[in-house]
Amino acid sequence: MVVFIEPLGKPFAHLSVVKSMLFAELNDNLNSNEILFISSLDYFNSIPENFRNKLKFKEIKVSESSILNIFEIALIVISAFFNNWKIKNIKVYLLFSKSYSNLILKFLSFLFLCKKKRLYVLLHGELQNVALKGSRSIRLDGRAQRILYWLDTKFSSNLKFVIISEFVFEKLKKSLGYDPLNFVAIDLPYLYDDKKGSTKQNTNELVVSTVGVNSTNKKSFLLNNIASNFEDKIKSGALMICTSGRNDDVLFSELIDTPNMGSRYLLSTEEYAKRINSSDVLVFFNDDNYSLISSGSYFDCINFEKPILAMKNEQWEYNFKKYGDIGYLCNNIDEMYEHINSLLTNNEYLNVFSRNLEIARDNSSIEKCIPYFMSKFQ
The missing domain is CATH 3.40.50.2000 (Glycogen Phosphorylase B;)
Structure with missing residues (x-):
């Protein structure tokens, strides 16, 4: 039993x-x-x-x-x-x-x-x-x-x-x-959703989003820096900055679109998927001070087939080495700005990671790894 x-x-x-x-x-x-x-x-x-x-x-x-x-x-x-x-x-x-x-x-x-x-x-x-x-x-x-x-x-x-x-x-x-x-x-190993088409409506607008819970521990406040740096692009409709989950303790700029959580602790699976699917690229800011927390964010990116821009840290480097690089690891916020600028001028900029996302999905799927999983709990 x-x-x-x-x-x-x-x-x-x-x-x-x-x-x-x-x-x-x-x-x-x-x-x-x-x-x-x-x-x-x-x-x-x-x-x-x-x-x-x-x-x-x-x-x-x-x-x-x-x-x-x-x-x-x-x-x-x-x-x-x-x-x-x-x-x-x-x-x-x-x-x-x-x-x-x-x-x-x-x-x-x-x-x-x-x-x-x-x-x-x-x-x-x-x-x-x-x-x-x-x-x-x-x-x-x-x-x-x-x-x-x-x-x-x-x-x-x-x-x-x-x-x-x-x-x-x-x-x-x-x-x-x-x-x-x-x-x-x-x-x-993760149980990925069946592949679904993107729900993005405006193909002329670049959408950049965080994933999951936002907090000071994850340095989510750096999203404000991106919004401030690209304020003109946001106001012109070329760029949208948003979050895709609960906000613990960060005050976000009015330039950033955030979900209405009401009294809920987390978004429903459907709402969460909708916000991620409507994004083009997912951003992460946490550094090595966050290294004792298991993060499933890498696998969320694979699930929704979205490339990433992330601050370089040991956990991301470990995932990239084991499963594959699915985006760019940045040394600082200025490098993120450069990648976003490239995306604004070339919407094919991140397509190079499409194949890597598919390979990572195959390598980390629970369907293929049940014997490995069960061997841990005998």
């Missing part, structure tokens, strides 16, 4: 990862087990219907208290095991957790986990807290993680932490100063 637990996720959060994992489990030739998905009803409904129809579902509701959530997550996981204790072979994926919950689960794992009962806890952006930079709560979380991973090296366990990036795992080892024991590191 396979159980997926998403205790705190907002609708559409980490959905590309969840879809790939579900696809692999549902299509593994050696796996005929039923799959149970435990989450809020809102989150479950954000999963595409073709997946939902193949899953069993159990609804959970958690409190809004961050302190209570620590214990609620642990209780949900323990219940998943004990409610199915008679099943000899059970694998649980905890899709999102908290560092303090993981400490509790690690100690409890010595009591209720065995060879045929396994727990995999996915780590996401919280790994950046290990750098011990930022607010007091971020530093405390980072210290809790450091204690947890150090203790984890002392015992072999069937609770394993999952990092969706081999690059990030190497960076984590350097940050910690040792090799963590009970970890799974995987460059997760």
Whole structure:
């Protein structure tokens, strides 16, 4: 039996990862087990219907208290095991957790986990807290993680932490100063959408967009520099600058088109796809200070077959080397200006990357990599 637990996720959060994992489990030739998905009803409904129809579902509701959530997550996981204790072979994926919950689960794992009962806890952006930079709560979380991973090296366990990036795992080892024991590191193969034609309406207008969540950590504020530098082109209708996701803490210029999020945490899959499809080129500004966060943005670009302009950093260079270069890596913002100027005068400027995008899609598609994926979770 396979159980997926998403205790705190907002609708559409980490959905590309969840879809790939579900696809692999549902299509593994050696796996005929039923799959149970435990989450809020809102989150479950954000999963595409073709997946939902193949899953069993159990609804959970958690409190809004961050302190209570620590214990609620642990209780949900323990219940998943004990409610199915008679099943000899059970694998649980905890899709999102908290560092303090993981400490509790690690100690409890010595009591209720065995060879045929396994727990995999996915780590996401919280790994950046290990750098011990930022607010007091971020530093405390980072210290809790450091204690947890150090203790984890002392015992072999069937609770394993999952990092969706081999690059990030190497960076984590350097940050910690040792090799963590009970970890799974995987460059997760992606489930790409069926190829669709662009929804772009005005072919005479160059559209430049960010991807996903915008934040100061990602240096998304540099989009304002691009808008300011090309203000005349924007006002003349030759260029459009926009974003394609939530804005955490950046104040964007009126020259930049941003989606109306209302009270939503993330855009729906359809709205997100529409904004990306209407773009010509996607821009990224994050540097090496963002190296402990697994980013799926490279694969979003492949999914929508859009070339990129990105600030050069180690994670982008790793992706380019492993899967292929799908755009230009820039040393500074002035180089981005030069590429945008070239695009404004030559709309064929980025077509050189079309073939690379197709190759990268083939090399990183979950359909071809199910054995590789499943070997990580045996």
